[in-house]
Amino acid sequence: MTHEVGGWSGTDEGPAARAQLRCVDAGRDRSYVVWTTRGLVTEGRSPDALHALVDDRQVLVVATPTVAALVGDCVVGTVNESAASVDLLVIAVDETTKTMRAVEHVCERACTLRLEREAIIVALGGGICTDIVTVAASMIRRGVRNIRLPTTLVGQVDASIGIKGAVNFRGKKSALGVFHPPTAVFVDSSALATLPRTSVSDGIAEVLKVALLGNRPLFDLLEEDPTEILDTRCTSGRGDEIVALALEAMLTELGPNLYEDRSYARRVDFGHTFSPVLEAGLGFRISHGAAVAIDLALSFAISLERGAIDHDAFDRVVRVLKAYELPVYTPHLTVDLCRSALAEAIRHRGGSLNLVAPDGLASVTFCQDQTSIERSLSGAIGHLASMHARDVVHAT
């Protein structure tokens, strides 16, 4: 690698030997709208904003079986009022089948239908459905429009309102994925009415996450009447308020770092450090919401153990998790599992731990002290086991 100075032959060396030919601007302007609505999915009400987007395009609606049976006809009928064509693809998916195979299944249908670049893929279902459809939409003709109609609480306040889509790969949670902004998201509270009770619990785990990041009014609202929220599937007036506050708070958290390229210190990672490893370790036989609940409880237990919060804050968080019928512990939550989760987090967050650590009831900070966290794990897990056991005693 010696550089001859002067007298270059024109073939071996010289000014042209390393030249910056061009800096290509690859920036891209995009935006999307999140709408709140009531009855769009279940009754085809107030569909003007949807029609304005559909605008005589080809549409492929992708739905999960239960959702398709409940509201598939309604959504297809509503879209059909303004579409060039509408087709419905029903895919049975869960965390174990949230893979590239499911993505390719959607892509195959898109190919069969010869979807144009101007076409729209509508995701009608929970976060798993919108995740798969987002990845597929990003690859079909190098990216087609994607409208999301999330039908679960976790979808409406978390999984389906950002720009990420992902699938599990080689047993790792969301190991492959894309950033593909949707065209629009319609958050329809009426879709929640038919949810299983446990699905609402799962969604509340994400609502609690965003409340505990710093939204005390939302936390207070959650504490008010958990039974009502679960009984009404979060469709009461209070439920609407909870969804609206959570959605607004979540969008505010996501906005400044939408592509996760500004900072590895991400407040929205709260509850998502130990949970992905727990989910994968259990072969996804635990719901995402349950895993997040355990992660939140563990995060508070760690802060308790480290003296960053008092017993009252810890107890209140555990109490509200339990009131929403969420777990705070599982025997699978071992020190080893937590240590591997911390190592994975460091890899995933640019080499720093960036653990979201509670320092109050609705206040968090970032902790980079891996040693201190690891030291507190055994004690923290012990707190959770004891709270869990207390619950079991009460229940029997």
Place this chain on the structure above:
Amino acid sequence: MTHEVGGWSGTDEGPAARAQLRCVDAGRDRSYVVWTTRGLVTEGRSPDALHALVDDRQVLVVATPTVAALVGDCVVGTVNESAASVDLLVIAVDETTKTMRAVEHVCERACTLRLEREAIIVALGGGICTDIVTVAASMIRRGVRNIRLPTTLVGQVDASIGIKGAVNFRGKKSALGVFHPPTAVFVDSSALATLPRTSVSDGIAEVLKVALLGNRPLFDLLEEDPTEILDTRCTSGRGDEIVALALEAMLTELGPNLYEDRSYARRVDFGHTFSPVLEAGLGFRISHGAAVAIDLALSFAISLERGAIDHDAFDRVVRVLKAYELPVYTPHLTVDLCRSALAEAIRHRGGSLNLVAPDGLASVTFCQDQTSIERSLSGAIGHLASMHARDVVHAT
């Protein structure tokens, strides 16, 4: 869908029933640099710009077998001077195996190596290799850095300098793909020296495409000494000039419509209307360059048939294609195949034909007149068959 006016109950209707909650700005600033260099790939010369990018990161180099055997050690050694770690993955791929399986193969290695978000995947090979790596890089941790070291002429002037990556799907050319801007592209002329002669011909097809779009100096340069260019594998002084002009022209064409969302009238689609259907129809047993050459010849034959150009322009283009040992005809080029290609183009280009039609030797316009084009197909194919036959007679 009746709307009650006034007196809304707060649960069924009212101002909140359909509200735009938030417009989310999902814009993204990105850019990449295209460097011309000599000896980086073959001798590790002038690697400063590369080292500045590698900057102590994890690197996975993905190369095709022949390239890996020739320069794999050199590239790995050069990268290793500034990387935290370097691994080499050799993938044997061609158009028939440019599929999601190949992408997943790269992703699997990335998973095994636990590549971080800050990691870099280097594509070292031709356009097929850079295509597969681009798709993989876009999905690993939702997008990691991607440096391209294209080693074929078609890669250096076309396939590897834009932001697209694609794989074939269900027998359709590049049916799944992504936009994922690279971090940098290093165009190293020394990499061409060991190319098979036919590979240089394939690259020249893309150079001719961009010349015929409106770069007469480049066309004249191509006409000067085809034998020298083929013999020297485009590494002579003239070859360097051809690569530099083609690269500059191509980046100028791509720049204003990088994401192909500004217009469906894309000049760079020249030579790429009939060729993808021909390639797929032949099960990819024809090279991309050969298919593009036939498409270019056909486009000129159509213009000749429609009276848009004279015989001299047609003859010169056919002559230069043949001089670069490229085909202008195959018996698989039927009217039916061309008609299906036109229909596919309309689907792919937002409902309009947008056929790039020569109206001079290095001048094109857009033609939307499907009927007129279809009417000219039989005559145009006849011209090509006759030019082809003349060649056969000369050769015997």
